[in-house]
Amino acid sequence: MSSQNLFTALRAAFPTDLQATAVETDEGLHYSWDDLDRATAMMANLLKSLDLPDGSRVAVQVEKSVEAMMLYLATLRAGYVFLPLNTAYQSAEIGYFIGNAEPAVVVCSAANFGWVSKIAFKAGTQHVFTLNDDRTGSLLDRAASHSDLHPAVPRQADDLAAILYTSGTTGRSKGAMLTHGNMLSNALALRDYWGWTKKGGPEGRGDVLIHALPIFHVHGLFVAIHGALINGSKMIWLSKFDPKRAIAHMRQATVFMGVPTLYVRMLAEPSLSKAAVKNMRLFVAGSAPLLIETFDQWQALTGQTILERYGMSETAMLTSNPYAPDMRYGQQSERRGGTVGFPLPGVLLRVRGEDGQDLPTGEIGGIEVKGPNVFKGYWRMPDKTAEEFTSDGYFKTGDVGKVDQRGYVTIVGRSKDLIISGGYNVYPAEIEGYINEMPGVAESAVVGVPHPDFGEVGVAVVIAKAGVALHAEAIIAALKAKLANFKIPKKCFVVTELPRNTMSKVQKNLLRDQYRELFA
Ligand code: MLC
Ligand code: AMP
Numbered sequence: 001m002s003s004q005n006l007f008t009a010l011r012a013a014f015p016t017d018l019q020a021t022a023v024e025t026d027e028g029l030h031y032s033w034d035d036l037d038r039a040t041a042m043m044a045n046l047l048k049s050l051d052l053p054d055g056s057r058v059a060v061q062v063e064k065s066v067e068a069m070m071l072y073l074a075t076l077r078a079g080y081v082f083l084p085l086n087t088a089y090q091s092a093e094i095g096y097f098i099g100n101a102e103p104a105v106v107v108c109s110a111a112n113f114g115w116v117s118k119i120a121f122k123a124g125t126q127h128v129f130t131l132n133d134d135r136t137g138s139l140l141d142r143a144a145s146h147s148d149l150h151p152a153v154p155r156q157a158d159d160l161a162a163i164l165y166t167s168g169t170t171g172r173s174k175g176a177m178l179t180h181g182n183m184l185s186n187a188l189a190l191r192d193y194w195g196w197t198k199k200g201g202p203e204g205r206g207d208v209l210i211h212a213l214p215i216f217h218v219h220g221l222f223v224a225i226h227g228a229l230i231n232g233s234k235m236i237w238l239s240k241f242d243p244k245r246a247i248a249h250m251r252q253a254t255v256f257m258g259v260p261t262l263y264v265r266m267l268a269e270p271s272l273s274k275a276a277v278k279n280m281r282l283f284v285a286g287s288a289p290l291l292i293e294t295f296d297q298w299q300a301l302t303g304q305t306i307l308e309r310y311g312m313s314e315t316a317m318l319t320s321n322p323y324a325p326d327m328r329y330g331q332q333s334e335r336r337g338g339t340v341g342f343p344l345p346g347v348l349l350r351v352r353g354e355d356g357q358d359l360p361t362g363e364i365g366g367i368e369v370k371g372p373n374v375f376k377g378y379w380r381m382p383d384k385t386a387e388e389f390t391s392d393g394y395f396k397t398g399d400v401g402k403v404d405q406r407g408y409v410t411i412v413g414r415s416k417d418l419i420i421s422g423g424y425n426v427y428p429a430e431i432e433g434y435i436n437e438m439p440g441v442a443e444s445a446v447v448g449v450p451h452p453d454f455g456e457v458g459v460a461v462v463i464a465k466a467g468v469a470l471h472a473e474a475i476i477a478a479l480k481a482k483l484a485n486f487k488i489p490k491k492c493f494v495v496t497e498l499p500r501n502t503m504s505k506v507q508k509n510l511l512r513d514q515y516r517e518l519f520a
Contacts, residue, residue, distance in 0.1 A: 003152065003153075003154035003155055003156075004155055004156050004157040004159075004180050004181055004184065005076065005077070005079065005152045005153065005154060005155040005180055006076050006155075006161055006180045006183050006184050006187075006226075007040075007073055007076040007077040007152045008152045009184050009187075009230065010073070010076075010187075010226065010229040010230055011037065011077075011152065013229060013230050013231060013232045014033045014036075014037065014229075014232055015033060015198075015199060015200075015232040017033075018032060018033040018034040018037065019032050019033075019034060020032060020033060020199075020234075021234055022035070022036050022234060022235070023036070023066050023069075023234070023235045023236075023237050024234065024235070024236050024237065025066065025236075025237045025238075025239070026236070026237065026238045026239065026242075026245055026249075027239075029066070031066055033232075036070065036073070037148075038148035039067070039070045039074075039143070039148075040070050040073045040074040040077055040150075041074075041077070041146075041147065041148045041149055041150035042074075042143040042144065042146045042147070042148050042150075043070060043071055043074030043078075043139070043143045043146075044074040044075075044077040044078040044150040044152075045078075045143070045146035045147050045150050046074075046139070046142050046143040046146050047074065047075065047078040047080060047105065048078055048150070049146065050104070050105065050126075050127055052080065052104045052105070053104065054079075055080075055081060055160060056080050056081065056103070056104035056105065057080070057081045057082075057083045057101050057102065057103035057104060057105075057163060058071075058075045058080050058081065058082055058083065058103060058104070058105045058106075058107065059083040059085060059097065059098060059101060059103035059105070059106045059107070059120075059125075060072075060082070060083065060084055060085060060106075060107045060108075060131075060216075061084075061085035061086075061087060061089065061094065061106075061107070061108050061109075061112070061116065061216075062087070062107060062108060062109055062131045062132070062133070063087055063109060063132070063133035063239065064133070064214055064215050064220075064239045064240070065131075065132075065133045065135070065239060066237060067131060067135055067139075067140065068131060068133075068215060069215060069225060071107060071131065071139065072084070072215070072221065072225075076152075076161055076180070077150060077152045077153070078150070078153055079152075079153030079154075079155055079159075080104075080105075081160045081161065081162060081163055082161065082162045082163075083097070083101055083103060083162065083163045083164075083165075083175075084162070084164070084215065084216035084217070084221060085097055085165075085216060086214070086216045086217070086424075086484060087214075087216070088484035088485050088486055089484050090481075090482060090483060090484060091115055091119065092482055092483075093483070093484060094116060094119055095119050096172060096173065097165055097173070097175075098119050098120055098123045098125065099119075099123050100172070100173075100175065100379070100380070101163060101175060101379065102123055102124060102125070103120070103123075103125055104125060104126060104127065105125065105126075105127045105128075105129070106120040106125050106127070106128045106129075107128075107129045107130070107131050107139055108128065108130060108131075109130060109131065109132050109133075109137075110130040110132055110136070110137060111132075113128070113130055116128065129142065133239060155180045156180070156181075157179060157180055157181025157184070157372075158179050158180075158181060158376070159179055159180055160177050160178070160179055160180075160376070161178055161179055161180045161182075161183055162177075162178045162183070163175040163176065163177055163178070163379050164176045164178065164217070164218065164313040166312075166313045166314070166425065167425060167426075167427040167430055174378040174379070174381055174384055175378060175379030175380075175381075176313045176314045176375045176378060176379075177375055177376040177377055177378065177379055178316070178375050178376070179375075179376055181372060182316060182372065182373050182374070182375060182376075183222055183226060183316060183373075185346065185371075185372035185373055186222070186226070186316040186317055186344075186372075186373040187222075187226035187227065187230045188230065189317070189344045189345055189346055189347075189373075190223065190226075190227055190317060190320070190344070191227065191230050191231055192345075193320055193322070193323060193344060193345065194227070194255075194282060194284070194307070194320070194323045195281075195282075195323045195324060196227065196230075196231040196233065196255075197231075198231055198232055198233070199232070199233075205254075206232075206233060206234075207228075207231060207233040207234075207254045207255050207281075208233060208234045208235070208236060208252060208253040208254050208255070209224060209227065209228040209233055209234070209235045209236070209253065209254075209255045209256070209257070210235075210236045210238070210246055210249050210250065210253045210255070210256045210257075211224050211225070211228070211235045211236065211237050211238065211257075212238040212241040212242075212246050212256070212257075212258060212262065213241070213257065213258065213259070213262075213423075217287075217313070217423075217424075218287075218311060218312070218313050218316060219257065219259065219286060219287050219311075219423065220257075222316055223257060223284075223286075223311070223316070223317060224257050227255075227257075228255075233255075236249045236252065236253055241258075241262055241265075243262070243265040243266045243268070243269045244269060244271060246262070246266060247266060247269055247271050247272050247276050247277075248271070250276055250277050250279060250280050251276070251279055252279070253279065253280060254279060254280055254281045254282065255280070255281065255282045255283075255284070256280065256282070256283050256284070257284040257285075257286075258283075258284070258285060259285070259286070259287045259288055259422060259423030260285055260287075260288050260289070260290045260291065260294055260423070260455055261288075261422040261423060261453055261454055261455060263283075263285060263290070263294050263298060263306065264294055264452070264453060264455075265453070267294065267297055267298065267301065272301060272302065273301070273302070274301075274302055274303045276302075277302045277303075277304055280304060282307060282323065283298070283302075283304055283305075283306045283307065284306070284307050284308075284309060285306050285307070285308050285309075286308060286309045286310060286311060286317075286340075287311075287420070287423040288420040288422070288423050288455050288456070289411065289420075289455065290306065290308050290337070291455070292337045292338045294306075295308070295337030295338070296337065305334075305335045306335070306337075307320065307321045307322075307323060307335050307341075308320075308321050308335070308337070308339070308340055308341065309321065309340060309341060310340035310341075310399075310409070310411060312397060312399075313375075314374070314375045314395060314397075315369060315371075315373055315374050315375060315395060315397070316373045317344060317373065318343065318344065318347055318349065318369050318371075318373070318397075319340045319341050319342060319343050319344060319347070319349065319409045320340070320341045320342065320344055321335040321336060321339065321340070321341030321342075322334070322335065322341060322342065326342055328342070328345075328407075329342055329406060329407045330406075332406070333406070333407075336408055338410065339404075339408040339409060339410045340401075340408075340409050340410065340411055341408060341409065342407050342408065342409065343369075343409070344371075344373075346371050346372055346373070347369060347370070347371040347373065348369065348370040348371060348394070349367060349368070349369050349403070349409065350367075350368050350369075350394065351363065351364070351365040351366065351367055351368075351401060351402060351403055352365050352366050352368055353365045353366075354366075356390070359402075361403060361404065361405055362402055362403075362404055362405065363402060364400060364401065364402045364412055365400065365401075365402070366396060366397070366398075366399075366400060366415060367397045367399045367400065367401050367409075367411075368390060368394035368395065368396050368397065369394060369395050369397060370393055370394045370395065374395050375395075398414055398415050398416035398418075399411050399413075399414055399415075399416075400412055400413040400414060400415055401413075417429060417508070418448075419446075419447075419448035419456050419457070419458050420448075420455065420456055421448070421451070421454045421455065421456055421457050421458065421486055422453070422454040422455065422486065423455075424486045424487075426448075426458055426486065426487045428445070428446035428447065428448075428458065428508075430483075430487070431446045431458060431460065431479065431483070431487060431489065432444045432445065432446050432460075434478075434479055434482060434483065435460060435462060435475060435479070438475065438478055439468075440464055440465050440468035440469075440470050441462055441463070441464065441465065441470065441475075442463045442464060442465045442466075443462070443463045443498065443506075444460055444461065444462040444463070445460075445461045445498055445506045445508060445511055446458050446459070446460050446461075446489055447459055447461070447508050447511045447512045447515065448512065449512060449515045449516055449518055449519065450516060450519065450520070451490070451519045452519060452520075457489070457490040457519065458487070458488075458489040458490065459489055459490065459491045459492070459493070459511075459515045459518060460475065460476075460489040460491070460492040460493070461492075461493050461495055461498060461511055461515075462475060462492060462493070462494050462495070463494075463495060463496065463497065463498060464494060470494045471494070472491075472492035472493060472494055473492075475492050475494075476488060476489065476492050490519070491515075491518060493515075498511070499511065
């Protein structure tokens with residue numbers, strides 16, 4: 001059987017002119033396709049020289065850089081398993097991921113080497129390299145002495161390519177195992193569905209993607225990077241999102257991908273106009289609900305219609321509004337705000353009630369999915385995996401939604417207790433766990449409330465033990481010392497009681513209503 005290594009497919013799509021620019025950074029650096037090819041070969045050869053066991057994990061917590069993307073591609077090329085970690089994670093979070101995944105290689109910034117290497121060596125990791133966002137570090141030093149030729153290691157569709165940790169509503173984070181086949185099938189489906197055009201192809205000019213998202217989650221790492229590479233398209237690379245810079249680059253670009261917060265921030269820029277986006281052909285939004293106001297304002301100001309899609313770490317992309325009319329649904333299938341469009345070709349999606357029965361069109365229930373993009377299971381958690389799949393092989397997404405007469409899917413909520421803040425997932429149970437451990441705390445509840453910039457943010461409501469005086473600021477400060485910054489509740493209230501139902505369960509819906517206007 002021929003190899004299904006995702007890298008091989010991406011490499012095959014490189015343009016013939018390898019000296020052309022593949023990535024241009026906001027700072028003005030140019031990387032050619034040949035640079036991508038040679039640097040990933042050198043890094044893959046470095047990994048190979050370490051004699052790692054088959055299936056070894058390469059865990060990476062570094063700032064966004066083109067070299068960090070190359071490390072991802074090199075890991076695929078060498079046949080190992082990539083494990084990206086958000087740079088906001090602190091030692092307790094990193095300690096859990098490294099302890100659970102037992103990576104053979106860990107890559108971190110030189111600034112974090114002290115504490116990260118301590119965690120890694122304790123977990124049995126043999127190799128810890130550094131990689132900084134200024135193109136320095138031991139990873140590049142060591143790779144420099146290796147050959148720039150590397151035949152990609154043959155992999156089958158079912159072989160692991162990456163593990164993405166997603167937090168859980170109860171217990172610890174789960175590592176979603178994604179295969180080469182999951183990601184290649186999704187990349188090919190999106191290439192066709194979103195009408196990517198190749199330079200020199202029938203449409204001539206070829207797409208150029210503005211890459212403005214972090215590269216440790218599905219959206220920036222897979223949807224954006226695979227999207228550009230599988231089409232041989234150039235990327236304009238922003239190491240950190242900046243609305244002014246993103247808009248300025250639109251004159252030379254054609255595709256932009258962002259979480260809703262990025263669109264909200266660009267809408268506040270006076271430089272956003274029809275003229276500024278006239279070269280652009282596609283704006284994609286996802287990872288969190290896009291408010292209809294944002295969709296409408298974007299259309300009014302730029303004349304362009306945002307294409308909203310829906311996905312998750314466990315499944316990559318599941319549904320999308322159509323780029324062009326989707327003939328499965330007829331000529332009238334335009335992009336509709338407030339919906340996430342249709343299941344992508346190859347994806348089966350159904351809505352089921354609590355009793356496990358399929359619901360009629362238009363009724364609201366749990367969204368279940370099946371397809372070549374759906375992950376293999378949770379790393380070393382067979383029971384959790386079994387719980388999340390139905391007997392006929394559908395994955396229960398935890399999202400609540402409906403499908404209308406015309407086939408459009410709408411997400412109306414989540415059955416999982418989850419806050420999505422600026423496109424990042426925050427699990428209240430995790431934050432509550434940390435608060436409840438603090439001295440003097442009797443109980444706490446964390447709820448998500450609307451926020452004009454992040455869409456939704458966390459608010460903590462805490463009850464003190466009898467006779468103890470708690471201070472909201474001190475609780476927030478203590479959380480900041482332990483948790484990734486985006487997980488910190490934006491407000492904390494110390495109260496005397498929490499609303500409860502007759503079963504004594506905290507009624508989070510009442511708390512959400514109570515604090516709904518906090519950031520209005
Ligand atoms: C930063 N902060 C956040 C936050 N990001 N708080 C809540 N939610 C967030 N997402 C905190 C900072 O720590 C800081 O706090 C304060 O808010 C202001 O920071 P900022 O400078 O405004 O933030 P910035 O660095 O500009 O980051 C905002 C952002 C970033 C929107 C650019 O969060 C981002 O890149 N989000 C994209 C996430 C993403 O890629 N998601 C895809 C997941 S994949 P303090 O107190 O320290 O000052 C997925 C599947 C799918 O979901 O379908 O795609
Ligand atoms: P993650 O675990 O980070 O991959 O987040 C996946 C979750 O993000 C999904 O289960 C949804 O709840 C949410 N999500 C992704 N895209 C959308 C969207 N377009 N609209 C609403 N929610 C979304």
